Structures are given as structure tokens and as C-alpha cells.
Amino acid sequence: MADLDVPQSKSRDLDKLLLRPGNLVGPDFYPGTELRDDIREYVRILVVGAGGLGCELLKDLALSGFRNLDVIDMDRIEVTNLNRQFLFRLEDVGKPKAEVAAKRVMERVSGVEIVPHFSRIEDKELEFYNNFSIIALGLDSIEARRYINGVACGFLEYDEDDTPRRETIKPMVDGGTEGFKGHARVIVPGVTPCFECTIWLFPPQVKFPLCTLAETPRNAAHCIEYAHLIKWPEVHGGKSFDPDEPEHMKWVYDEAIKRAELFGIPGVTYSLTQGVVKNIIPAIASTNAIISAACALETLKIVSGCSKTLANYLTYNGGEGLHTKVTEFVRDKDCLVCGPGILIELDTSITLQKFIDMLEEHPKLLLSKASVKHGKDSLYMQAPPVLEEMHRPNLSKTLYDLMGRVQKDTVHVFGTALKNEEKHSSLTKLRVVFKGVDGVTDMDTAIGA
Amino acid sequence: MKRVEQEPTMSEPKKTKYDRQLRIWGELGQTALENASICLLNCGPTGTETLKNLVLGGIGSITVVDGSKVEIGDLGNNFMVDEKSVGQSKAKCTCAFLQELNDAVKANFIEENPDSLIMTNPSFFSQFTLVVATQLVEDSMVKLDRICREANVKLIIARSYGLTGFVRISVKEHTIIDSKPDHFLDDLRLNNPWPELKRFVDTIDIKTPDPIAHKHIPYVVILVKIAEEWARSHNNNLPLTREEKREFKDLVKSKMVSLDEDNYKEAIEATFKVFAPRGISQEIQEIINDSSAEVGSNSSDFWIMVAALKEFISNEGGGEAPLEGSMPDMTSSTEHYINLQKIYQTKAEADCLSMEHRVKNILTNIGRDPHSISKPTIKSFCKNARKLKVCRYRMLEDEFSNPSVTELHKCSASEDYSSAIGFYILLRAVDRFAATYKKFPGQFDGRQVDEDATRLKTTALSLLSDMGCKDFVLPEELCNEMSRFGAAELHVVAAFVGGIASQEIIKLITKQFVPMLGTFIFNGIDHKSESLTL
Numbered sequence: 001m002a003d004l005d006v007p008q009s010k011s012r013d014l015d016k017l018l019l020r021p022g023n024l025v026g027p028d029f030y031p032g033t034e035l036r037d038d039i040r041e042y043v044r045i046l047v048v049g050a051g052g053l054g055c056e057l058l059k060d061l062a063l064s065g066f067r068n069l070d071v072i073d074m075d076r077i078e079v080t081n082l083n084r085q086f087l088f089r090l091e092d093v094g095k096p097k098a099e100v101a102a103k104r105v106m107e108r109v110s111g112v113e114i115v116p117h118f119s120r121i122e123d124k125e126l127e128f129y130n131n132f133s134i135i136a137l138g139l140d141s142i143e144a145r146r147y148i149n150g151v152a153c154g155f156l157e158y159d160e161d162d163t164p165r166r167e168t169i170k171p172m173v174d175g176g177t178e179g180f181k182g183h184a185r186v187i188v189p190g191v192t193p194c195f196e197c198t199i200w201l202f203p204p205q206v207k208f209p210l211c212t213l214a215e216t217p218r219n220a221a222h223c224i225e226y227a228h229l230i231k232w233p234e235v236h237g238g239k240s241f242d243p244d245e246p247e248h249m250k251w252v253y254d255e256a257i258k259r260a261e262l263f264g265i266p267g268v269t270y271s272l273t274q275g276v277v278k279n280i281i282p283a284i285a286s287t288n289a290i291i292s293a294a295c296a297l298e299t300l301k302i303v304s305g306c307s308k309t310l311a312n313y314l315t316y317n318g319g320e321g322l323h324t325k326v327t328e329f330v331r332d333k334d335c336l337v338c339g340p341g342i343l344i345e346l347d348t349s350i351t352l353q354k355f356i357d358m359l360e361e362h363p364k365l366l367l368s369k370a371s372v373k374h375g376k377d378s379l380y381m382q383a384p385p386v387l388e389e390m391h392r393p394n395l396s397k398t399l400y401d402l403m404g405r406v407q408k409d410t411v412h413v414f415g416t417a418l419k420n421e422e423k424h425s426s427l428t429k430l431r432v433v434f435k436g437v438d439g440v441t442d443m444d445t446a447i448g449a
Numbered sequence: 450m451k452r453v454e455q456e457p458t459m460s461e462p463k464k465t466k467y468d469r470q471l472r473i474w475g476e477l478g479q480t481a482l483e484n485a486s487i488c489l490l491n492c493g494p495t496g497t498e499t500l501k502n503l504v505l506g507g508i509g510s511i512t513v514v515d516g517s518k519v520e521i522g523d524l525g526n527n528f529m530v531d532e533k534s535v536g537q538s539k540a541k542c543t544c545a546f547l548q549e550l551n552d553a554v555k556a557n558f559i560e561e562n563p564d565s566l567i568m569t570n571p572s573f574f575s576q577f578t579l580v581v582a583t584q585l586v587e588d589s590m591v592k593l594d595r596i597c598r599e600a601n602v603k604l605i606i607a608r609s610y611g612l613t614g615f616v617r618i619s620v621k622e623h624t625i626i627d628s629k630p631d632h633f634l635d636d637l638r639l640n641n642p643w644p645e646l647k648r649f650v651d652t653i654d655i656k657t658p659d660p661i662a663h664k665h666i667p668y669v670v671i672l673v674k675i676a677e678e679w680a681r682s683h684n685n686n687l688p689l690t691r692e693e694k695r696e697f698k699d700l701v702k703s704k705m706v707s708l709d710e711d712n713y714k715e716a717i718e719a720t721f722k723v724f725a726p727r728g729i730s731q732e733i734q735e736i737i738n739d740s741s742a743e744v745g746s747n748s749s750d751f752w753i754m755v756a757a758l759k760e761f762i763s764n765e766g767g768g769e770a771p772l773e774g775s776m777p778d779m780t781s782s783t784e785h786y787i788n789l790q791k792i793y794q795t796k797a798e799a800d801c802l803s804m805e806h807r808v809k810n811i812l813t814n815i816g817r818d819p820h821s822i823s824k825p826t827i828k829s830f831c832k833n834a835r836k837l838k839v840c841r842y843r844m845l846e847d848e849f850s851n852p853s854v855t856e857l858h859k860c861s862a863s864e865d866y867s868s869a870i871g872f873y874i875l876l877r878a879v880d881r882f883a884a885t886y887k888k889f890p891g892q893f894d895g896r897q898v899d900e901d902a903t904r905l906k907t908t909a910l911s912l913l914s915d916m917g918c919k920d921f922v923l924p925e926e927l928c929n930e931m932s933r934f935g936a937a938e939l940h941v942v943a944a945f946v947g948g949i950a951s952q953e954i955i956k957l958i959t960k961q962f963v964p965m966l967g968t969f970i971f972n973g974i975d976h977k978s979e980s981l982t983l
Contacts, residue, residue, distance in 0.1 A: 008520060008521040009522065010521055010522065011525050012520075012522030012526075012937075013526045013939050014526075014939065016935040016937040017611070017612070017933075017934075019895060020898055020935075023926045024926055024974050056944070060941050063494075063527075063528060064941055079462075079465045080465060082466050082505070082551075083467050083470050084470075084502075084506075086505055086550055089549075109524075109528070109531075110524075180473070180962065216780075216781065216783050217783055218778055218779075218783060218787075219778055263783050265783075265787065271464075271468070271472075274468075275472065280472065283470070284955075285501070285505045285951070286948045286949075287952070289945075289948035289951070290952070293941045293945035294976065296944075297612075297941040300941065307973070307974050308974050309975075310975065310976045311975065314976045318952050318965075319629065319630075319962050319963070320628070320631060321964070322949065322969055324977075
């Protein structure tokens, strides 16, 4: 059954979705060759992490019509990656993941440009992240997700009526796996919940109480953590434990064995020692493939509108039968990271002291004893006394000066709020706008003069 | 001297390479994978993505079958071909790229059209552990299913079609000892303690005046003791009503001497284990009552052990399965915990020993070597006796010609299932369409999408009527979407569907975890995928 109408094209299959109108599609779907070509030319996607999910994401995106990809990862390839990170071979062990992954995909899929970044995510300028249409996350830590989420939401701006400005929205797709389980989600800051809105989805990690380790060990993990957390510092003093140093791991294992023998506890093995100490999460190729495919598909849909998108969180469990579930989580309206914050208009002459007093009167806040933070800088702190004293001189300065004479910016205030007649501590985001300062016009005038 | 069970050991480099998956399915599971031979039909992305995940995991051998040549269009959806492959055998090219992923795997290719292979050489398939058939049309699926059932070869069918697709397992019966459920009530017998456990509990004074000792009594001891106390004052019954359960909890709480006693907090949390019903679950009851549990010389080891289990439960088990023998971690002094652990282990070993005798007797009775089922196998069976699973799958032919009408109606009435059932019907209808029009709806010419959608709808309605499900309302927009898809095999959909297929293959081969039942219908539009058991 040869195609008589259209000459052979690499996008034979994708064209069906991108060139033809549909009726279960996004609101801004304009099918046609222009859409396909625009995706190739103008869309740039960042893949964060070149591990189990990252390798899959790069392949999936390269075969979904995207031509401009970047990948960032600070890790080097290890032997234990090879059972799932399919872009790596034994001879690649020790090389930077991002570089090898980019090279392998470019070798296989012609026309795709992948820029690797062998770097920590925190070491990139914030503006680096603004170069991308979408950020796809293939990460295994909550901290890294929080960081990228913070950066992406940081680009978000709101109108006066608290609607997010479209052009400032930086969507993310996020995947995670553990054994036969995983999740895929779509985060459109200002529209769907951000990572921070639903941070409760990630329960805190359970740690053994130190007294159990020291006094009443009952299982192999207790013996291992005793050797790792109590015995190691006791014996080695200042030398810190390095989980990637086989000598160190062997020492912990030997000590754990001794402890287990002392208490008659079975089950300490070298493999378990590594698992407990490094907090190893079991991982297999199939789950990574499934979750990444869902993330890449959503990326294509967000960019093109060729189909409705996932709203907004997919959980997947393939251990006992096969179960998928879609949950539509809702935004936390007061989210400090993606929420608009409370809009406050101020005169440039207002001092920090006056501002703090104002917060107490503000009907939406009723915030007393407030500490004030602008970005990473503390402007004022109520406690401890040393820091209070250090920041006290700021109270008489104007907030406008303290914030670096910008027309508008975000500040965070922390204090005691009165809500439903009850006092509780509260951290709130404020959008401060200074009256009579119009950044853009000022500039224009300056240039004109 | 304690005897150490000899586990099969694999080489250190292999252990390191497969470390992250060995933590899931262990060396036994890995060995099963390494002994398996897989045959793939059709080397499109659905097939190659399925195999990619298996090759990485160290499957024994793969044989890929495809009679076509690589076209330019394949470069846009298949990672296992590149520009140099164009015009060459697809089977050969994909096989070479798959081999690159893991040199421990034996990779073979056969340049032949799978449909004609099914027609002309059915005995070909009997050499494999499992056949994974991708992108086949209904007629070939049905024929292949018959061949595989006959030859006792496991079959998985996977198909990607636009933004939808499906995965279906077809094996006569799959029995699982090590089903590894996520959440499963531990086997502590707090509501039914055996004499040794009772005796141990009696040696501990839960009213001890020593506060350190008091807060290190494991909750097992606390609850067995309080349950006995309760039973004495309640006609030998345990709490039944909600009110009684609350009172029981309060009774436990009243024994706390200080608020920081973690063992008591755990005891209060664990009171539901006292209220749990005694004896075996409905599911295990069904398994021991299954006609396969009446064993003969052709019975599998699994069913022979089930027959032994049935005897055990109604004799020395006193209504219970063999004790699992493990305990969760709980606040306790080391000494109490280790002693308690020994009591559970000793009982588990004794239960296992009686099971072993029963298994040997049964084997002798059916004329088999009494030692033909190994001790570690029986031990594993006993440890998992409450978690056994039996999965059976209808033949495709039966499902297609005689689908469960009750299931169909149930699904079509539910909002969650309506698009899944719609896709199920349409995925079958496109094959009928193709048989008539020699192409899939919307396959070649974008201008014919609407016209084909109308024809597809007509085809689907006649299929529904054949299925005895005339009143099902086929969503119009799904017909249109299906025609728009034009039989596209998108890489991401193939990666998803192939990912599921490979995972199910791993479960079938390792005989661990529980494979999916029914037909998994992938919904790439809103991800509300569902499994249909028709």
C-alpha cells in the first residue's frame, strides 16, 4: 500500500496529528505544515537529567518532531546505569552523561541538535532557563525538582487582575519512577498546580531514631545505619564518609556485620548495605520508558495543541496488574512559588518600618511582628536578637532603596497573622509596586533626553 | 550449626550491571529472564521499544521477524534504524541496533512477513518461551493465538494506533507464588495465637514497674495479651462492633504509663490486626477449591502444592495457611524482638515441614518422584501461601466472537470506561475496514479523513451488532479521531505501549508480580487508560 499522494517523509506518522484537524484537540491548534515547521525551527526544549528518564526523553522528543534540545546533568556514567540508560555502553563509564546521551541521539536521529550541559542545575544563570519553550524533568530528587520549579515559576508574571501573563508561562512536564511505579505530570505555572502546591505528595523520608540504632537494633538496616551514622564519625573523626568510595562502604559493611552478630540479627549483606546507605531506589527500563513516553507526548501536545492534555497528574502502578489513574489536582491559591501574591502599591518614600506597620493594618494580611525578605536578602528580621540588631538600621531606610530602586518586585513577609480570631505564623508573598515609577517610560525618557 | 541455604550466585560484574533490577526481582528472576527466548513479530517502534527494555535487562535471546525494508518514514518513529538503514531489511537493521544495547543477549533476525509465517509455518513458534506480536491485524492475531496455545507458548499482543493502542496477554494459565503485593496484612496471628506464642507472651509482665522495660515491650505481646483479657470478659469473642473496637482501643490506651511510649502508639495503630478475620481469604479459598487442585500425573508443581495446602488448612493448619514467619519492625528491646522473631520462624519452619510431607505424599500418590519439588520451592510457596495468584486468559477468538456482554454493558454505562470501550471497538473496526478497503481509515490521503470516518462508523456499528451490543452509543468524535490517526505509529505511543508490553513480559517470565488482566486500552488523549475484561 504505497502512498501515492505525498512523497516519503520522515514525519509520515507525526503528520497525521500535526497536519489534520481534530476534535479532541487543544484550544490553539492550527494544523498545517507551518505548525510542523515551527516546531522544528523555533521550539527549544530543555531536558533536565540524563539518567533513566532523561535518556528516554531525549530519544522520545527527537522522534516527536523536535529539533532543538538541550540536556543538563552533572553526573558521570556508572555501571549500574546500564540496565536502563540505553544510550550508554560499558566503555562510556566515567564519561559525563549529558555529553554521551546527546551524542548518541544525534548520531541516530539526523537533523536533531542537542546541546549538552555537564553542570549542576544551580550553576546555570537563571536566564539560561528562560531560553526554553518547555522544561522536561527527568529527576530523582525532590530538591532538584523544587529548584527548577522555583526557577520556572520565577518567570511568571501576573496582570493587575491576577491572571497570569501567557508569554511568561514556562510549562514543565515531570516524571518520576520507582520500581514498577511512576508518575507523569504537567505543570503550567499559574494555571495548574506547581510542584510546591502539591509538595505533600512527597512524604518525608522515614529515618530511624538514633536511639534505636544505638540501643535497640532489631534488623539489618539498623545495624548498617549504626555503622554508617554513629560508628563511622566516632572512629574517623573529621573524615567524612563517601558512599562512592568502595573502601568506606566495605568498612561500614564489616562494622554492620559485627554489630549484627553481637545482637544475633540476620540479613546484613553488601548489597543491602549499599541500598540503605546510598538510599538506592530500584529502577527498571520499562517503567522509565512508560513514564518518559507520557511526558514526551504531553510536551508535544502542549507545544502543538494536537490533542487535549493530561489534567494534570498521572499515577502509574504496574506491579499488581496494571493501573493508571489521572488526578486533577488544584492549585494552592496562596502558593508562595506560583501564586500571584498580594498586590501592594506603595510610595517610594515609605520606610521599611512604616511598611512593617502597614502589614499589621492590611485587611488581607493582619500580620504583626513581620520579618521581610527580598529575594535572598533579609531586609529585616525580628529574631534572633543578633540578627535583629544587625538589620535594625534598615528600618529607617526606604523600601524602594532597599529593593534596589526597581519599579516592582516580590517580597516575602513572615510573622504572626490573625485569621478567624486565631493567631498563627504565616509566610506570605507580596507583589510590591511603587507608585509613580514607570520603569519603561523612565528609560524611554532617559534615552530621549 | 546453622545451615545456610545456598542461593544461586552470579558473577560480580553482572551483579553490578543489573543491581537496580536485582533489587526488584532478585537472582531467581534474573536467571529466568536469561533463560527466556523471545520472538518479535514486526519491527516497528512498538516492537523494538518492547525489546529494547528486555535486552537492557538481559533477556536470554531475541528473534525478530519482519519482511519489510526500512523506509524514510520509519526514520521518524523508530530509534532502532538510521539513515543508512533505508532500503535494507528492517529485521536485520533493528536486530543489529538492539544487539548493541547488551552483548550478553543473543540476537537473531528473520526476513519474513509475520502474517505469512503464521499461515505457512506454525511450528516455527514452538521454539520460543514467549512471542510478542505487534501491529498485527485481527485475523493474524487469532491464528497466532491458536498456534501459541497449542504449543504452550506465551503470547503478548501489542498495537499502537495514533493516540491509542492496546496490550493483551494470552496464556491459558499463569500461576504465581511470589506475587509481591504492595500492601498486604502481615501474618502475626494476633487474633489466633498458637501455644508457643501464647507461652512467650505469658513470660512478659506488661505491668512491669520499670518504665524502660515497659516502653520496650513489642506491640505483638501487648495486643495478644489484651486480646486474651478482652476475650475472657466477652464470652471468648474478640471485638466485633464498631463500639467494641473503640472500647478495645481505649483499653490498650489505658495501659500506657507515659505519653512517649512508641510501642503503645504502635499497638493502638495495629489494633485492626486483632479485629481481622481469622483463616484464609476468599481468593485463596477459590484457589484451593479450583478443579485443578484435584491433582493427577499431569498437574503442575503449583497445583500439587495447592493440593497440599488444601490438606494443610483443613488439618494441622486449623483453618489457617502456613505461617509466613516474618515480622515487621516495631519498637522493642532487641532481646524481645529477636526472641519473638525466633518464635515466628520456628512455627513457619514447622508448618513448612508438614507441607513438605504432604507434597511428598501427593507426589507419590500420583506416581511422581517424591523429591521432584525442591525444598526451597516448597518453602517459598509456604511463605507466600496467602498471596498465591492464578491468572487465566480467554482465547482471542472466544473474546472476539463472544465477548462478555455483561462486561460490555457495565463498561459502556460507566463514564470512566466509555472512551476505553469506544477505542476497543474502533481498534477492531479498523481491521474490518482494512479488509474491505485495502487501507486503514485516513491512512494515505488527508482529504479522505471525513469520508473514512463515516465509513468507519458504519463498520463499527455492524461490529457492535455482531457483538450483540447494538445499544452502545459510539462517540462520534472518537470515530473522527480514529480516522485522523490514519494508522500512524507514533514513537511516543509505541514507547508507552511497548513499555507496558515489556513489563508484562518480565512479570510472565520471572513469575513474580501480577500480570494485567484483560485488554489494556491506551488513551493518549487524556491518559484515562483502562483494562477491559471481555
